Amino acid sequence: MSVIRVLVQHPDGSAARKGRLFVMTVAAISAAVLILATYGRTWSWSGFQGNENVWEWFQLLAQPIAIVGLLVQLVSPLDPKRWLLVFGLFLTGLAVLLVGGYAGHWQWTGFGEYRMWDWLHLLVLPVMLALLPLWLRAGDDLSRGVQLALAAFVGALAVVVVAGYAFNWSWTGCLGKTVRDWLNLLMTPLVLVTCKWFVASHVRSEAVAEPIR
Numbered sequence: 121m122s123v124i125r126v127l128v129q130h131p132d133g134s135a136a137r138k139g140r141l142f143v144m145t146v147a148a149i150s151a152a153v154l155i156l157a158t159y160g161r162t163w164s165w166s167g168f169q170g171n172e173n174v175w176e177w178f179q180l181l182a183q184p185i186a187i188v189g190l191l192v193q194l195v196s197p198l199d200p201k202r203w204l205l206v207f208g209l210f211l212t213g214l215a216v217l218l219v220g221g222y223a224g225h226w227q228w229t230g231f232g233e234y235r236m237w238d239w240l241h242l243l244v245l246p247v248m249l250a251l252l253p254l255w256l257r258a259g260d261d262l263s264r265g266v267q268l269a270l271a272a273f274v275g276a277l278a279v280v281v282v283a284g285y286a287f288n289w290s291w292t293g294c295l296g297k298t299v300r301d302w303l304n305l306l307m308t309p310l311v312l313v314t315c316k317w318f319v320a321s322h323v324r325s326e327a328v329a330e331p332i333r
Contacts, residue, residue: 173230235293
């Protein structure tokens with residue numbers, strides 16, 4: 121609620137009007153999605169017929185929710201520990217759904233036909249958007265534990281991808297994927313990482329040059 125208050129009660133009248141317009145637009149879109157997802161299931165043109173599983177909702181909402189999270193962090197930053205707690209709860213819930221969807225064969229999740237490649241396409245960009253403000257504020261002060269965890273994750277993912285090609289692991293979904301496919305998946309995250317490194321380097325250079333002036 122504090123984020124909405126900041127948007128609609130901004131001391132700058134122009135900014136407040138834009139904030140109110142943004143809040144009303146988000147509310148209108150949310151209401152439209154809710155109507156289509158409930159009453160709209162009987163309307164053939166809505167496209168919601170048969171799209172009632174968790175995977176379909178992830179596809180629809182993952183990026184918008186990540187963008188809202190980015191806005192929250194930029195307008196009214198949460199305590200990093202609280203934000204990481206929310207992210208941890210999301211990962212825990214996702215892990216339960218994954219186990220149930222694949223091992224327990226929960227049909228309502230819709231996960232059965234999707235592989236690791238599909239999950240990467242679904243989550244890489246939203247996760248980066250959600251964590252980007254935390255990363256920017258942390259600068260180069262990432263703890264050694266975080267750096268090791270990131271390195272371990274990237275290393276494990278690389279091993280799984282290589283093994284998927286080498287041993288024809290169908291569950292990875294990597295078979296048949298080309299360099300172009302990987303560029304399509306990773307281009308935006310790589311650009312974000314490069315931009316962050318450039319900004320951090322520029323800030324460091326300005327900080328070093330400031331005393332000389």
